[in-house]
Amino acid sequence: MRDLTAEARTSGRAWLNQLAVDPDHRGQGLARLLRKEGFQWALRSGATSVGLDMAQPASHLVQLYTGWGFVHRAMIR
Numbered sequence: 001m002r003d004l005t006a007e008a009r010t011s012g013r014a015w016l017n018q019l020a021v022d023p024d025h026r027g028q029g030l031a032r033l034l035r036k037e038g039f040q041w042a043l044r045s046g047a048t049s050v051g052l053d054m055a056q057p058a059s060h061l062v063q064l065y066t067g068w069g070f071v072h073r074a075m076i077r
Helices: 030-044 059-067
Strands: 014-015 050-054
Touching: 014 030, 030 050
Parallel strands: 014 050
Antiparallel strands: none
């Protein structure tokens, strides 16, 4: 079993894990809606920050998430 990174162990952090929209439904704002709902849930649950994980080769997602204000912190292989 792999150890979690320091980022994954951050107290009070909620996670959006493998956020995805079916290719047939992209471009309709669904990812933004999922992000919004996830952030609202995190706030109601007492989280103080939100992390996000994704597959490395998805460069289009890196661009999207960077635009949302996420910053690369750690990589797990």
